[in-house]
Amino acid sequence: MQFESLPGFRDFYPETCAQRNHIFDHWRKVAQAFNFLEYDAPVLEPLELYIEKSGKEIVGQLFNFEDRGGRTVALRPEMTPSLARLVGAKGNSLKRPIKWFNIGENYRYERPQKGRLRAFYQLNADIFGESGPAADAELISMLTQLLLSLGLDSSDFMLRLSDRDLWLLILAAEGLDESSSASVLAIIDKLDRTERKKTVDKLACVMGDSAENFLGRIEDVINIRDFDTLSNYILNLPLEEGLEEKAKVRVDDWKQLLRLIESAGAGEFIQIDLGIVRGLAYYTGFVFEAFEVNGEDRALAGGGRYDSLVKKLGGPDMPAVGFAMGDVTVANLLKTKSLIPKQINRPDFIAITGGTAERNVALSDVTQLRSLGFQVEYPLKDQGFGKQFKDANQSGARFALIYGSEEIERGVVKVRDLQSGQEGEIIRKNILQLAPELLLKGI
RNA sequence: GUGGCUGUAGCUCAGUUGGUUAGAGCACUGGUUUGUGGUACCAGGGGUCGCGGGUUCGAGUCCCGUUAGCCACCCCA
Numbered sequence: 001m002q003f004e005s006l007p008g009f010r011d012f013y014p015e016t017c018a019q020r021n022h023i024f025d026h027w028r029k030v031a032q033a034f035n036f037l038e039y040d041a042p043v044l045e046p047l048e049l050y051i052e053k054s055g056k057e058i059v060g061q062l063f064n065f066e067d068r069g070g071r072t073v074a075l076r077p078e079m080t081p082s083l084a085r086l087v088g089a090k091g092n093s094l095k096r097p098i099k100w101f102n103i104g105e106n107y108r109y110e111r112p113q114k115g116r117l118r119a120f121y122q123l124n125a126d127i128f129g130e131s132g133p134a135a136d137a138e139l140i141s142m143l144t145q146l147l148l149s150l151g152l153d154s155s156d157f158m159l160r161l162s163d164r165d166l167w168l169l170i171l172a173a174e175g176l177d178e179s180s181s182a183s184v185l186a187i188i189d190k191l192d193r194t195e196r197k198k199t200v201d202k203l204a205c206v207m208g209d210s211a212e213n214f215l216g217r218i219e220d221v222i223n224i225r226d227f228d229t230l231s232n233y234i235l236n237l238p239l240e241e242g243l244e245e246k247a248k249v250r251v252d253d254w255k256q257l258l259r260l261i262e263s264a265g266a267g268e269f270i271q272i273d274l275g276i277v278r279g280l281a282y283y284t285g286f287v288f289e290a291f292e293v294n295g296e297d298r299a300l301a302g303g304g305r306y307d308s309l310v311k312k313l314g315g316p317d318m319p320a321v322g323f324a325m326g327d328v329t330v331a332n333l334l335k336t337k338s339l340i341p342k343q344i345n346r347p348d349f350i351a352i353t354g355g356t357a358e359r360n361v362a363l364s365d366v367t368q369l370r371s372l373g374f375q376v377e378y379p380l381k382d383q384g385f386g387k388q389f390k391d392a393n394q395s396g397a398r399f400a401l402i403y404g405s406e407e408i409e410r411g412v413v414k415v416r417d418l419q420s421g422q423e424g425e426i427i428r429k430n431i432l433q434l435a436p437e438l439l440l441k442g443i
Numbered sequence: 444g445u446g447g448c449u450g451u452a453g454c455u456c457a458g459u460u461g462g463u464u465a466g467a468g469c470a471c472u473g474g475u476u477u478g479u480g481g482u483a484c485c486a487g488g489g490g491u492c493g494c495g496g497g498u499u500c501g502a503g504u505c506c507c508g509u510u511a512g513c514c515a516c517c518c519c520a
Contacts, residue, residue: 004511050520054520058520060444061519061520078520080520081520106520108519108520110519111444111445111518112512112513113513113514113516114513193516279518279519280519280520282520302520324520352478355477382477383477384476384477385477385479385480386475386479386480387476387480388480389480390480390481392479393480393481400479400480402478402479404477404478414478421479421480
């Protein structure tokens with residue numbers, strides 16, 4: 001009986017695994033550079049946790065089952081609910097701002113397609129306990145750094161920035177209450193993948209006959225790309241007094257945010273685009289998504305503010321903002337841009353030996369080098385020199401250490417730089433002292 | 444959940460109107476090669492032609508079903 005991996009799940013052979021880890025390494029390095037702390041949480045959680053956050057409809061998209069204890073459980077489809085639980089449980093005893101990240105696998109029972117699998121990794125980065133735009137800016141800056149560190153630049157990706165608070169003001173000016181606004185936002189989210197006529201029909205449920213004109217005004221807002229136009233538009237909305245004040249404050253938040261992003265060097269990646277509202281209703285303020293520059297593929301990353309979620313899941317009232325970046329779309333983009341290094345994993349040294357006796361001598365040196373952390377390949381059987389050099393070359397090793405009977409007699413080992421072909425000799429007993437210098441400066 | 448396209452060696456593929464024992468390149472293993480590597484030459488291993496059924500004297504090839512992959516829709520945390 002032959003088995004294959006389940007649909008939407010991947011096997012990671014060493015080469016692919018190295019590519020995956022290449023991405024993870026950069027994720028972790030950048031997150032740590034921003035002084036985010038790494039946390040982790042279970043892969044299996046109570047099903048209720050996800051129903052509480054996203055509603056019953058979510059169950060159809062989960063890997064869920066009943067365990068032997070009769071508990072209904074699910075593989076996590078995302079990290080945020082677990083994270084909210086962790087943060088909520090420690091409540092106010094954690095020092096703020098809380099800046100945490102995680103790299104973990106998530107599972108969704110959906111039909112796999114381009115950029116979407118059933119098991120995928122995500123980097124999650126979140127800040128709790130800070131409600132000002134500086135926290136949003138910190139994450140947007142980090143998101144930019146992440147993509148830059150992987151070798152992408154402004155010709156490859158952009159960040160679309162939007163704000164659900166602004167939408168609530170705009171829709172309030174249209175005379176809509178909170179629940180009508182929510183349904184309009186859901187429609188806006190689907191705007192570019194729905195026929196215009198269908199959108200008008202859907203809007204008619206809220207707006208009646210004026211839906212057509214209303215949609216026109218929405219489209220005007222979505223087409224705004226510069227901040228001056230946006231702030232003028234917002235400040236001139238016909239709003240009641242309380243809301244008018246809110247609008248002023250919010251425009252100030254935008255100014256702060258944009259200034260910080262500019263200072264962080266991420267300004268050139270930002271595109272104001274109120275067409276982004278993000279599907280789920282729990283987002284409360286700024287929202288953003290990173291896209292491949294042509295906007296063709298699935299989003300590379302997405303996030304925003306979710307100030308009420310921690311409380312909803314049983315924790316204290318705590319402001320929060322975060323984003324997630326998936327490995328699948330990022331890997332796809334890196335691949336099309338040829339930005340994944342070919343040979344990531346190569347030994348520092350490879351031993352080449354004349355015969356059984358020489359192999360034993362070599363092993364003693366090899367073991368010591370290994371114990372110091374050098375990456376050393378050692379032959380497991382006797383083979384001719386020609387063959388060994390061929391293998392040595394293929395291994396991508398930096399240096400070959402050649403143990404022939406003649407060298408061993410003289411207490412030396414021959415060292416060959418496999419790239420340049422340059423050769424030299426070193427005294428065997430000095431090999432541990434010389435190894436670091438060798439790697440640094442060559443022969 | 445719905446639809447379209449595609450399944451021949453680890454990978455990329457060839458395989459004639461249905462006709463003997465299914466092929467190539469790359470990769471892998473060994474050799475030419477007991478002292479010097481990417482080339483070359485020789486040899487070898489590896490296939491239930493995705494799976495099941497049907498038509499036929501005969502199916503990798505035609506038909507039906509099924510499964511997997513890709514792509515699109517639904518959904519997208």
